[in-house]
Amino acid sequence: MTDRYQQLINTPIGRIVSKQVGLPAPSRLERYEPGxxxxxxxxLLGAAPGGRLAGAAAAVLASVQAEAMTAMEDQLRSAAASAGLHAGIWNPETAAADQSFKALVFDTSGIDSSDRLLEAWSFFHPSIRRVRSSGRVIVLGTQPESCGPPEAIAQRALEGLVRSIGKEL
Known part of the structure; x- marks a missing residue:
């Protein structure tokens, strides 16, 4: 279904009128098409130490033949290799300034206390600015209802993180 407002704003006369009236110009979103x-x-695939879902995420990325990179953690690298994902290593300190990602995938299932929430910050802080337009951020976690109290608190905090990331992008 087409968006009539976007069609109007993208015409020459529509651009002139929208600038004079002060209407925002919507960004063009990428849509999936068959084939x-x-x-x-x-x-970019990352995981908190002890994450239980990184291997499954790596297997999905391998099955769709995604071009992937992983953070430098050994546990994550071995999970990716055992899933058949041929991924490069991403080091934020040596990465090219123009390097960007279409998606960030982070396994938070290893975050079992609020002290370990720093793991999520360590992954997203250097990488969130590198998400391309129409990019995705996927945060994998554990349902708080199925955890003990300290882990449930941490997993609930991650819900807030996801909302904040959504507003930023």
Whole structure:
């Protein structure tokens, strides 16, 4: 379904009128079309130490033949290798300034206390600015209802993190 406002704003006269009235120009979103690759750019995979879902995430990325990179943690690298994901290593300190990602995938299932929430910050702080337009951020976690109190508190805090990331992007 087409968006009539976006069509109008993208015409020459529509641009002139929208600038004079002060209407925002909507950004063009990428839409999936049959036959297109599922993801059209590199994916950065990360996990908190002890994460239980990184292997499954790596297997999904391998099955769709995604171009992937992982953070430098050994546990994550071995999970990616055992899933058949051929991923490069991403080091935020040595990465090129223009390097960007179509998606960020982070496994938070290893965060079992509020003290370990720093793991999420350590992953997203250097990488969130590198998400391309129409990019995705996927945070994998544990349902708070199925955890003990300290882990449930941490997993609930991650819900707030996801909302904040959504507003930023």
């Amino acid at each position: 297109q690759p599922l993801i059209t750019g590199p994916v």
